[in-house]
Amino acid sequence: MPEWVSEQGIGETRFALLDGDHILAARVEPEGMMAAGTRVEARLKVTRPRPVALLENGGEVLLKAAPRGVTEGGRFMLEITRPALPGPEPWKRALGRAAADAPAAFDTLDAAALMVPDVADRLGKAGWDELLGQAADGRVAFAGGELLLALTPAMTVIDVDGWLAPEELAIAGARAAGAAIRRLDIQGNIGIDLPSVAGKAARQAAAEALDESLGGEAFERTGVNGFGLLQVVRPRRRPSLLELAHDAAAFAARALLRRSALGGHGPVRLAAHPTVAAVLERNGGWLDELARQRGGAISLRVDPGLAMSGSHAEPV
Structure with missing residues (x-):
């Protein structure tokens, strides 16, 4: 049965959902990153045009709304809802809210999985270095083709290319894209460019292959349109391995x-x-x-x- 394992490394903590010697899903938390759910004291820097909180270390956090009853310069308890994101958009600062506005929603893995320490380098044996190479190169091979992954200001884009017949490639590519999304911890808006296929049944089969490979995790998606385009949205809680590799x-x-x-x-x-x-x-x-x-x-x-x-x- 798949299980999460953890590895406390130098400069980062690594997590992987392992099924035997295969990595189903992964995430990396760099040293010093404030995970979603972290609560710290902050000062309200400005309220307009958008409220911004100032942390003790000088970092800034964009707020969904100004904390009630707090004026500029006032202190309040802040909850991080998304850490700052590396990548091609350095302006993407951390997001947060007043801790009193909602119960804490910590960015943790399943409690039963926190964590099996990786004392036998199971991550390495399961291909951790290969996974890092995919994140750095933005290329993931699969039987019959290859995924090309790119970060854009709007979304992470996955292009499916290969040498199979279009309908077969659309299904295999959608399945590979779903697996890559989990393994590279891609979140937020994701655009997948599959081969154009005319038949509605083939487009539906490609969408179902994606659903299956995403493993029942929370997401929303569109259908596959006649041009082969499909959009997926996953909750945005932390940087993906692609963004860290940037x-x-x-x-x-x-x-x-x-x-x-x-x-x-x-x-x-x-x-x-x-x-x-x-x-x-x-x-x-x-x-x-x-x-x-x-x-x-x-x-x-x-x-x-x-x-x-x-x-x-x-x-x-």
């Missing part, structure tokens, strides 16, 4: 730390692309934690000839 250097740095932490014991040298090395140097505590976990000193070698994803650990 900050490519930090994404690669945390992946390097994971591989290095699980790759043995004792001293090690990290060979890294300059931008990846810069992330590691800015977050010196990450290297200190890696040294503690490995039980040996950590050194860093900057190599401009490496791709960011090609950063690796070397013996010393």
